[in-house]
Amino acid sequence: MKTKLFAAALLLAASSAQATIATVFEGIPTGSAKFNTTVINAGGTVKTDVWTNLMSGTVIDRGDYSISRTNGNWMSVGGYGTMSGNTIDISPNDPSRDTLGSKISGITFTFDNPINSFGFEVGDWATCCHNPTTDLFISFDNGAPILVASATTEADGQFKNKFGNLVHEIFVAAFDDSGSFSKVQFWGNGYGEYLVAGGQVKYALIDEGSLPPTPGVPAPASAALLGLGLLALRLRKRA
Template identity: 40%
Template sequence: MVNGAGTSVVTTQVVNGQNTYNYTDAGGNAATVTVSRPNGGTPTMTSGYSSNGIALSGAVWIINPNTSAGEPIPGYNSGLTFDFSSPINAFGFEVGDWATCCMAGTRPASIQSTYGVPATGSGLWIAFDGGTATLPANALSANDNPGYAAANSYTNFIGAIDSASTFSKVTFFGDGFGEYLVAGGTLRFASVPIGSVGGGGLNVAEPSTLITWGLGLSILGFLGWRQRAAGKRIPSGHPLLA
């Protein structure tokens, strides 16, 4: 998908105990991304995650959704924020242990009405540059996890592309309280040419320029597009964005 837009993907494997990683920005300059909790804390890490014999491709940050005071959305502060020193417009990572349990809790009525989300489910939320969070993935059963439906494995890859602009921050969190939920594996970065996605035979039907690609889970599928590989499991070491 990204290669088809005329650019290349830079990959960085996540290492246990390391929260800052190098990448190359759209101008070919060296840049860094730093991972923290949305409230500024340091996330806990572990060496990896596997499910039904399928392993994520590197170390992972533990999300373990829980609530704390002052959150805009329950679970927000237990998530991850990726801060980029130089803007990009395509980014992806691997996720494990989503939709394993914990789908019967009821979201506060105020959250349901403000964000237009269902009352129940184990959700994955995402926000860009401190903007309004959205709930692009919500599981009411394990089979709502494409990795599980395809291979009985709670492993997925998610990513997002904005072909109209760039972003400098991504916040990702879950609200399946009681789940382990991890993210990491291998980080993937790219800067596609502005306007390159949504035309040129890339098979995108989008009501917005922010779309997603993925192997296992198209996390922003509510925007109307799912990449043809969605629903397949992650083979360890696969070049997911090629």
């Protein structure tokens, strides 16, 4: 019986993997490149969709995925500055500033095949409404909101574009190698500010546990193995 218990415990440890959540918050050229590097280093393949010829509506089909407003409302398509492609207006319209409340103002991406790495461009963010901060969030499959950007001043949202000019155009991304997901939601909580998202969308599926561990957070597998080592010693003493 003790042998079976020990073997089962070892199997549990072997199946445990380091789960890492990582984010990107940069200017578009730098952020896009960082997304590519992160995915490639984790053994994945980057897919890039530049938003061209988008038509306004309630649902936009992009082949691998579809886009909709989280609250089901009409999506207004346009363009912004030097962003890579079309954008969708997702200006926060919920005055509560609660992340779950403002979430309905954002957009939802529904994928045909699972992903766990997702990034895109955002425009006109952080030009106002720092109360005390204006924040951007990504959530995988209705999971806990991942904070991908936060600004307390207008300067926090300014980065250099491809021409070297300071603009309010950024690239944000989130990675979660704990599993794979079919839905991604994005929103901001800066009530009163103008906010657009789109330009280019990047996505990928990387292997579970393939990202570097988060500094200061012990790997679950390592912690499990340490506990099982102690359990093994106790079982041997009792044998």
